[in-house]
Each structure stands twice: as structure tokens, then as C-alpha cells.
Amino acid sequence: MLYRLYQKHIFPHVLNQVMQTSSLMDLRRELMLNISGEVLEIGFGTGLNLAFYQGVDTVYALEPNLDIYALAAERIQLTPFHVEHICASAEQIPLPNDHVEHIISTWTLCSIPDLNQSLQELYRVLKPGGTLHVLEHVLNRENLNIQRMQHVLTPIQKLVADGCHLNRDIETLLLETGFDIQHAQYINAVGIPKIGQRMLLARVTKPF
Numbered sequence: 001m002l003y004r005l006y007q008k009h010i011f012p013h014v015l016n017q018v019m020q021t022s023s024l025m026d027l028r029r030e031l032m033l034n035i036s037g038e039v040l041e042i043g044f045g046t047g048l049n050l051a052f053y054q055g056v057d058t059v060y061a062l063e064p065n066l067d068i069y070a071l072a073a074e075r076i077q078l079t080p081f082h083v084e085h086i087c088a089s090a091e092q093i094p095l096p097n098d099h100v101e102h103i104i105s106t107w108t109l110c111s112i113p114d115l116n117q118s119l120q121e122l123y124r125v126l127k128p129g130g131t132l133h134v135l136e137h138v139l140n141r142e143n144l145n146i147q148r149m150q151h152v153l154t155p156i157q158k159l160v161a162d163g164c165h166l167n168r169d170i171e172t173l174l175l176e177t178g179f180d181i182q183h184a185q186y187i188n189a190v191g192i193p194k195i196g197q198r199m200l201l202a203r204v205t206k207p208f
């Protein structure tokens with residue numbers, strides 16, 4: 001009961017604040033460069049990427065959590081392009097095969113319960129030659145002590161942060177799904193605790 005109240009009334013506001021940390025906003029800006037046309041954004045959250053889209057016609061905003069999506073309303077109203085809400089999970093995307101040119105995921109792949117299923121869905125709906133742009137906190141491959149802490153603390157993180165895993169090796173999972181890596185860059189984000197500081201900014205394509 002208390003946990004449900006926390007998830008419904010407190011967590012969405014905490015998420016909205018934390019995800020506006022200035023180093024994260026800078027990374028969003030970098031990810032959104034040169035993305036145009038129709039875009040599918042998974043785990044749309046509170047709409048914090050909207051300000052950085054340029055030359056976009058439509059954003060399909062896939063977000064299953066209505067308490068979180070409600071906090072995007074004002075940002076959507078101020079947006080000059082079309083935003084269409086898709087209330088669904090990334091494990092089952094209600095779009096046809098080979099449909100979109102660009103997919104965006106910012107700090108969402110950490111939270112999806114069945115990540116393998118979801119990556120297969122992203123691969124399915126992406127056009128051949130299309131790009132999945134990801135910005136995620138990841139398993140720290142460089143530092144074994146931090147990595148150990150990421151494994152130990154993930155069960156607690158999942159409880160307080162709506163299913164978020166600290167220990168996912170996203171680059172490996174993208175390769176295993178069949179994506180081609182065009183660009184992959186690791187960054188330690190400023191102002192974020194070491195346990196979740198290691199970020200992957202990557203652009204991966206679905207081969208023709």
C-alpha cells in the first residue's frame with residue numbers, strides 16, 4: 001500500500017527532478033543531434049528529450065506508466081511537432097515491422113523487465129539501415145569494485161527506482177541482438193554517484 005503510494009505520487013516527481021541533472025541534459029543534447037523525421041522514443045518518461053529534437057515531424061512516445069507520462073503534459077503542449085502517446089511496453093510494441101528510421105532510448109533499457117524481448121522488438125520495428133540511439137547508465141567494465149557494488153545494490157535500486165538495474169552490459173546485449181555498432185562512447189557523468197555514473201552513448205544500426 002505505502003509502496004504503491006510511493007510509486008504513484010512520489011517516484012514520478014523524483015524521476016523528473018533527477019533526470020534533469022545538468023550533465024544528463026548535456027548528454028541528451030548530444031544524442032539528439034541530426035535526428036529527423038519520425039522517431040520512436042521508448043520509456044518517454046516526463047518528456048525531457050523534447051527540447052532537443054530538431055527537424056522532427058512526429059515522436060511516438062512509448063510510455064507504459066501513466067503517472068510518469070502525466071508529468072510530460074506541459075512539455076508536450078509547448079512542442080512544435082506532433083507527439084503521439086503509445087501506452088505500451090517495449091517488450092510488445094504495437095507498430096509494424098521495419099517501420100521507423102530512428103529509435104531513442106535514454107535511461108530506459110535499465111528499467112525494462114524483459115530486456116532481450118524488448119531489444120528484439122526494437123530490431124523488428126526499425127527499418128533496415130535505421131538507427132537506435134541509446135544513452136544509458138551501464139555496468140562499469142573498468143572498475144571491478146564498482147561493478148561488485150552494482151551487482152549487490154541492484155535489488156535495492158530496483159525497489160526504489162521502479163525496476164532500474166545498475167548492472168546491465170548494454171553494449172554486449174545490443175551486439176547479441178544483431179545490431180551493428182556505428183558509434184559507442186563511455187562517459188563518467190558529472191554529479192552522479194559512482195555506482196550509476198558510467199554512461200554509454202551509442203548509435204547502432206539494423207543491417208540491410
Ligand SMILES: C[S@@+](CC[C@H](N)C(=O)[O-])C[C@H]1O[C@@H](n2cnc3c(N)ncnc32)[C@H](O)[C@@H]1O
Nearest residue numbers: 019043044045048065089090106107108111112
Ligand atoms: C529512468 S526513466 C527514464 C525516462 C526518460 N527516458 C528520460 O530520459 O528521462 C525509465 C523509463 O522507462 C519506462 N519503462 C519502464 N519499463 C518499461 C517498459 N517495459 N517499456 C517501456 N518503458 C518502460 C519507465 O516508465 C520510465 O519512464
